[in-house]
Amino acid sequence: MTNNISDIAANTIIYNGTAFKQLISQSKTQVQAALDRWLPAQDSKPETLHRAMRYSALSGGKYVRPLLVYATGKALGVPAAALDGPACAIELIHSYSLVHDDLPAMDDDDLRRGKPTCHKAFDEATAILVGDALQTLAFHILAVDTSIAVPAEQRIQMVATLAQASGSMGMAGGQAIDLEADGKGTDFTLESLQYMHSQKTGALIRASVRLGALSAPDCDEALLARLDQYAADIGLAFQIRDDILDIEASTDVLGKSQGADIARNKPTYPALLGIDGAKQKAQQLHESALESLSTLGSEADSLRWISEYIVQRPN
Secondary structure, three states: OOOOHHHHHHHOOOOOOHHHHHHHHHHHHHHHHHHHHHOOOOOOOOHHHHHHHHHHHOOOOOOHHHHHHHHHHHHOOOOHHHHHHHHHHHHHHHHHHHHHHOOOOOOOOOEEOOEEOHHHHOOHHHHHHHHHHHHHHHHHHHHHOOOOOOOHHHHHHHHHHHHHHHOOOOHHHHHHHHHHOOOOHHHOOHHHHHHHHHHHOHHHHHHHHHHHHHOOOOOOHHHHHHHHHHHHHHHHHHHHHHHHHHHHOOHHHHOOOOOHHHHOOOOOHHHHHHHHHHHHHHHHHHHHHHHHOOOOOHHHHHHHHHHHHHHHOOO
């Protein structure tokens, strides 16, 4: 084991190394196969709803949240098959949130992951029902998946973790604050911005890590606390990187409309800190995340790679 953050940084393969590319590929293949098994067949009634559910949940993307579930579980010695259920559950919640975020009453976006958004490919009513159905399926999986090999009390903790991260004290609350922030630009304080993103984006990222940890029967509270700090850091760094990419990346690279935040005069980290200040803040969070993993050895390298990927990702 290493207890020195500089040693960790020096010895860790950067995110675009071969090992990390393989990790991403394996995680994506595994969670897509598991999602395919859990999602209703597209020719089962009601066909339109089920086609739209599969369109939204299997349309690609980075699958960062399932990756975090798998990487955390791997660091704690959990078999990969036992992580499929939690990985699917967190991705289904994320997918539902994107479908609803894209609706005209919310962020009103036409593109998601380089494809027409759900309400454009189908219709608004179907998109609303897709979000509802994906959300409930997530909790169904956590409740019934026989591969989750933990005591009943721990399974209940997993359900509670996902519920809290998804609700008004988590992702939904963060989205409500985000909608209220439209047009406020630099009138928003840095503290308010950080709180908003810790809920809107950070809550599900923290839940991803916690679900992976709770999949281990013997994960103690001290380790859970360190992993939660890691997750809080990378969750905020993820959003800062999103804000930067909204300025620097093209629509083709992003897979969604570039400059949308600027057009709505939304408060962002580049707006409040400047582009260089935002990049520096993201790097500081990355270093803090690595420090939270300092008591873990090479078994946690995947988590270290993910943190570096988050602050350098191109889309």
